């Protein structure tokens with residue numbers, strides 16, 4: 001029979017071995033809500049790629065500096081035309097834009113062509129060598145398993161070292177094949193991986209499903225529900241797929257029926273983006289891809305509580321912290337239970353509000369309980 005001293009020792013040994021509880025984003029060095037995809041080459045038919053292609057593409061590349069999304073990536077993969085000549089220009093324009101443009105506080109990334117393609121080597125080596133020091137992340141397409149992802153992470157580190165860049169960009173890994181989905185946890189566990197990003201379109205292509213503009217969030221709910229859980233189990237983020245119905249501005253003459261129909265379609269698309277983003281946020285996604293600059297506000301706002309909501313969450317956390325100091329761990333707010341777990345779930349609102357400037361650290365401190373203490377007490 002164990003003595004009391006033995007039990008004490010066993011518990012000491014157990015506790016010394018425990019790792020920190022995992023939660024979403026614990027091991028991710030940045031936050032982002034909207035991830036804007038920007039084609040790295042686009043030209044109207046018949047142009048000269050070096051002149052017209054450059055001018056037309058550059059307008060798109062500059063969206064990374066004017067669109068208020070937290071994060072963007074230049075896309076050398078599926079949004080760049082699949083011709084060696086155009087892919088080479090895409091690579092070159094991507095590197096130039098990364099070098100020359102000022103992205104402010106945005107998270108900067110690019111998506112090389114997938115690891116099985118003939119373009120992958122030049123994409124990875126040329127862009128990283130020229131501009132790897134400007135990147136926070138690479139978006140990695142169409143990998144099938146964790147060993148491929150780990151191999152790409154090693155290559156990225158080696159190329160960065162060769163080029164004399166000290167930073168180590170993270171990997172935003174698309175989960176867009178059945179095998180990758182089944183391996184999602186091992187992929188999330190690769191240290192350089194920041195997110196599992198749902199690639200709904202390639203996924204549907206490979207399983208023979210469909211992505212329908214109006215109903216895809218519900219149609220694919222089972223998959224979408226799992227990714228944030230799997231990512232969080234490794235301290236990483238999940239990022240949701242695009243809402244592909246775009247809020248295009250009307251082109252028909254004002255006052256015509258065609259104009260009204262276009263204006264209505266635009267409003268519907270904005271509403272759909274907001275609805276999809278809100279659903280993603282509720283499921284635990286940290287952000288969502290987007291394609292059109294006008295999708296930024298409806299999408300990012302899903303992760304940004306109103307000031308009233310954020311203040312209420314902060315007040316609740318402060319009340320809970322005070323009550324805990326004076327002897328009570330579970331309170332009622334109105335008719336709702338407010339214990340540490342309930343308040344901890346709401347704490348994401350406070351963090352979102354702090355990140356988005358809706359609340360300031362000074363306001364949190366003004367509660368009389370230091371922010372660090374609140375975080376320790378009720379934060380995830």
Ligand code: GLV
Nearest residue numbers: 176199200201202
């Ligand atoms: C994104 O890459 C997708 O396939 O949906």
Ligand code: MG
Nearest residue numbers: 141176199202
């Ligand atoms: Mg894809």
